Amino acid sequence: MKAAVIMGSTSDLEKVEPAVKILKEHNVEVKVRCLSAHRAHKALAAFVDECNSDGTSVIITAAGMAAALPGVVASMTVIPVIGVPLSGSVLDGTDALYSIVQMPPGIPVATVAINGGKNAAHLALQILALSNPELRDTLWNERKEMEAAAEKANSEVISRFE
Numbered sequence: 027m028k029a030a031v032i033m034g035s036t037s038d039l040e041k042v043e044p045a046v047k048i049l050k051e052h053n054v055e056v057k058v059r060c061l062s063a064h065r066a067h068k069a070l071a072a073f074v075d076e077c078n079s080d081g082t083s084v085i086i087t088a089a090g091m092a093a094a095l096p097g098v099v100a101s102m103t104v105i106p107v108i109g110v111p112l113s114g115s116v117l118d119g120t121d122a123l124y125s126i127v128q129m130p131p132g133i134p135v136a137t138v139a140i141n142g143g144k145n146a147a148h149l150a151l152q153i154l155a156l157s158n159p160e161l162r163d164t165l166w167n168e169r170k171e172m173e174a175a176a177e178k179a180n181s182e183v184i185s186r187f188e
Contacts, residue, residue: 027154027161028055028082032073032099034062034089041112041143042088048147052161054154057082063089063098070095074102083157084150087135088143090114093122096135106153108146109135 029049033042042058049056057077061070077085085103088110089095096109111122119140127137138145155162 027053027158028057028080029150029154030057030059030073030077030082030085032059032061032070032085032087032095034060034064034087034093034095036060037114038088038090038112041110041141042086043143045086045088045110045143045147045150048144049150052151052164054151061095063094064092067098070098071102074099077105078103084108084153086110086143086146086150088112088146089126090119090122091125093125096126096137097129097133100129100133100135107135108149109137110143110146111137111140113140 031042031046031049033039039060046056046058059073061073063070074085082105084106085099086108087096087099090112091114093109093111096107100107109126111119111126113119115121123137123140126135129135136149138149151161151165155165
């Protein structure tokens, strides 16, 4: 299983690292790059070409402000692209959110919440699980653990107030 994570700037690194960690914890081979759609478009195109031919199954892209990176990547591949809008501008990420979510027909980008790198990783895992039954089982088990934790928290609240 292969995934790629591309950020537009090194200032995005701390918001991207949790996603990389989650993917690696699930034994996904992850290639991480810092390639701006505006400042490094030739290197970005070369990397997406590499992803198109090396078995990469999903690409997570993280960018702020104009956030062209996810759309540019999506325009160069049919691999699913997940966009993570990042805060950091005076608009606190809403500019990036609107940029990523408003793609033209035929060039979709799945979009998660502002600074939602963890959910981007979980969505990528779900995409990878479509062709990996072992990963699918792992994800189901994690969901059951989340459910049990939520039920435990509910029981604790009930017992506190009864």
